[in-house]
Amino acid sequence: MCGIVGYVGSKQAQDVVMEGLRRLEYRGYDSAGIAVVSDGALHIRKKAGKLANLIELLDQDPLPQSTTGMGHTRWATHGPPNDRNAHPHLSYVGKVAVVHNGIIENFAALRSSLESRGIDLASDTDTEVVAHLVQDAFDEIAPDHETRLREAVRRVCARLEGAFTLVISHADAPGTIIGARRNSPLVAGLGDGEYFLGSDVSAFIAHTREAIELGQDQICEINAERGITVIGFDGGEIELTGYTIDWDDAAAEKGGYDWFMLKEIAEQPAVVADTLRGRLTDTGDIVLDEVRLSDEDFRDITKIFIIACGTSSYAGMIAKYAIEHWTRIPCEVELASEFRYRDPVLDRTTLVIAISQSGETMDTLMALRHAKDQHARILAICNTIGSTIPRESDAVLYTRAGVEIAVASTKAFLAQIVACYLIALHLASVRGVKWGDEVAVIVDQLKAMPAAVEQVLDTMEPVRKLAREELADCAQVLFLGRHVGFPVALEGALKLKELAYMHAEGFAAGELKHGPIALVGDGTPVVVVCPSPLGRDTLHGKIVSNIQEVRARGAKTIVIAEAGDEEVTPYADHVIRVPHCPTLLAPLVTAVPLQVMACEIAAAKGLDVDQPRNLAKSVTVE
Numbered sequence: 067m068c069g070i071v072g073y074v075g076s077k078q079a080q081d082v083v084m085e086g087l088r089r090l091e092y093r094g095y096d097s098a099g100i101a102v103v104s105d106g107a108l109h110i111r112k113k114a115g116k117l118a119n120l121i122e123l124l125d126q127d128p129l130p131q132s133t134t135g136m137g138h139t140r141w142a143t144h145g146p147p148n149d150r151n152a153h154p155h156l157s158y159v160g161k162v163a164v165v166h167n168g169i170i171e172n173f174a175a176l177r178s179s180l181e182s183r184g185i186d187l188a189s190d191t192d193t194e195v196v197a198h199l200v201q202d203a204f205d206e207i208a209p210d211h212e213t214r215l216r217e218a219v220r221r222v223c224a225r226l227e228g229a230f231t232l233v234i235s236h237a238d239a240p241g242t243i244i245g246a247r248r249n250s251p252l253v254a255g256l257g258d259g260e261y262f263l264g265s266d267v268s269a270f271i272a273h274t275r276e277a278i279e280l281g282q283d284q285i286c287e288i289n290a291e292r293g294i295t296v297i298g299f300d301g302g303e304i305e306l307t308g309y310t311i312d313w314d315d316a317a318a319e320k321g322g323y324d325w326f327m328l329k330e331i332a333e334q335p336a337v338v339a340d341t342l343r344g345r346l347t348d349t350g351d352i353v354l355d356e357v358r359l360s361d362e363d364f365r366d367i368t369k370i371f372i373i374a375c376g377t378s379s380y381a382g383m384i385a386k387y388a389i390e391h392w393t394r395i396p397c398e399v400e401l402a403s404e405f406r407y408r409d410p411v412l413d414r415t416t417l418v419i420a421i422s423q424s425g426e427t428m429d430t431l432m433a434l435r436h437a438k439d440q441h442a443r444i445l446a447i448c449n450t451i452g453s454t455i456p457r458e459s460d461a462v463l464y465t466r467a468g469v470e471i472a473v474a475s476t477k478a479f480l481a482q483i484v485a486c487y488l489i490a491l492h493l494a495s496v497r498g499v500k501w502g503d504e505v506a507v508i509v510d511q512l513k514a515m516p517a518a519v520e521q522v523l524d525t526m527e528p529v530r531k532l533a534r535e536e537l538a539d540c541a542q543v544l545f546l547g548r549h550v551g552f553p554v555a556l557e558g559a560l561k562l563k564e565l566a567y568m569h570a571e572g573f574a575a576g577e578l579k580h581g582p583i584a585l586v587g588d589g590t591p592v593v594v595v596c597p598s599p600l601g602r603d604t605l606h607g608k609i610v611s612n613i614q615e616v617r618a619r620g621a622k623t624i625v626i627a628e629a630g631d632e633e634v635t636p637y638a639d640h641v642i643r644v645p646h647c648p649t650l651l652a653p654l655v656t657a658v659p660l661q662v663m664a665c666e667i668a669a670a671k672g673l674d675v676d677q678p679r680n681l682a683k684s685v686t687v688e
């Protein structure tokens with residue numbers, strides 16, 4: 067949610083900042099802007115709409131040469147996405163420029179106090195107040211103060227409430243950019259005589275792999291001569307903790323595909339294999355990435371809550387089936403945005419599993435903190451190393467999906483499901499519910515899944531054809547599933563909503579007759595995620611009946627069924643075949659055709675597959 071870049075060094079700031087914004091655009095694309103410091107003045111260009119509009123503006127009206135710059139791509143919160151509300155925002159004398167991600171909750175009070183002094187605000191944003199306050203604070207500090215801008219920002223941060231990442235420059239401080247963060251992401255990059263700030267590492271991955279973690283309530287100064295300094299909001303200096311980014315620059319490029327989403331779908335067999343690799347020992351012990359929990363802690367668990375949002379919550383729903391079946395520990399899945407408001411009952415024997423691709427989703431982070439306050443143990447499943455959710459958890463299992471750029475999650479989803487299976491197996495093993503040899507059988511089944519996903523990907527042409535020719539113009543598509551197929555149906559519907567802007571709903575197939583079946587009319591496409599006939603036969607039999615029920619009411623049935631399942635054939639207008647795999651692992655193959663279908667429909671409708679309207683990749687506001 068909003069992408070931020072800051073740069074000081076020896077290169078042209080415009081080039082570095084625009085390259086960073088290009089890579090961060092997936093975080094928000096309502097507007098974009100850039101500021102550079104040159105000859106004692108700030109120079110700003112900003113434009114509503116996608117980054118391409120800013121690029122066009124810069125072609126018509128180039129910025130002066132500068133080695134100090136910052137930029138922003140916006141996902142609008144306060145004020146509509148127009149030129150006026152685009153970041154950076156300037157202070158009243160035009161000396162301070164601010165870009166911001168998050169929400170400043172006390173902005174109305176701050177705004178009124180500025181207005182009562184006769185300061186006219188030029189935008190509708192909460193951000194602009196920060197520029198004016200920093201201007202004031204800067205002017206109050208002696209001009210010979212070596213870190214005058216940093217100190218001014220520190221004083222202002224103490225007055226702000228809410229969540230924010232700020233990046234700030236001053237016309238009188240060339241060679242310096244200040245970043246500050248509270249509950250919103252910011253990382254620093256350490257190059258050779260050049261320094262970077264970014265919402266995530268993709269902002270500077272083209273220049274350096276060396277990154278510095280920034281914690282909550284910290285301020286980071288990047289200065290062309292002094293390098294990187296980090297202080298707390300209390301002014302105390304903080305020791306730098308660095309890490310090396312382990313994905314390469316090419317991961318952030320499309321690699322010949324039309325869309326990042328297509329590339330990410332294609333990467334799924336490797337992602338499943340990578341997430342499994344080296345994680346389970348022969349005796350069923352799991353190798354977690356960061357563990358601040360003992361086996362004793364795992365043995366003491368009496369209840370599990372999974373908290374997550376969107377696609378990650380569907381991974382959590384799938385996990386619930388595996389966790390309860392394999393470990394016999396009660397497990398609930400909760401939307402993170404609802405969790406803390408219903409006063410859940412938690413204690414030291416509760417394990418809360420927070421699932422997040424970005425590791426920055428504010429709803430999930432706040433739910434996690436609520437659980438921590440109640441002394442629950444927290445285990446994060448996350449794709450982004452060093453992000454806030456894993457840092458605030460007691461243990462972490464990183465999904466190894468690599469950077470996911472398309473706003474619609476695909477490969478991270480499959481990686482999350484695999485990570486959940488690993489945790490479930492570990493719990494089962496530590497608690498003695500499953501023997502080592504039983505765990506080993508499931509691990510072998512898991513090891514076969516990358517090939518199964520590959521097989522699905524190799525047979526997707528009929529799905530693409532169906533999507534283009536029969537589904538793209540439909541008013542709605544319904545998705546049905548039972549057991550683990552239910553969350554897959556929900557995910558299929560979400561993919562279609564977010565990518566193709568179509569009405570799509572996922573239902574538990576048995577629930578349909580309690581109301582939603584009224585939606586089914588002549589020709590309504592109904593996609594059914596069918597369980598294996600080799601699993602529980604009652605499950606398979608029931609869904610065959612559900613297919614017949616919708617067909618009898620005129621539905622066009624599109625059935626995702628296992629190879630060899632002929633029982634569904636008479637009732638299916640289209641059958642999409644997936645290879646046989648154990649019931650609990652089936653989502654790894656059944657989700658893939660639904661991803662392909664949504665992607666193809668969006669492309670056929672001429673929509674932007676990677677950056678659907680109104681969305682952002684990382685949702686850092688509640």
Ligand code: M6R
Pocket residue numbers: 375376377378379421422423424425426427430473474475476564683684685
């Ligand atoms: O980064 P997270 O996994 O915490 O994000 C959660 C959701 O915002 C995310 O899964 C969202 O639903 C995606 N757009 C789905 O494609």
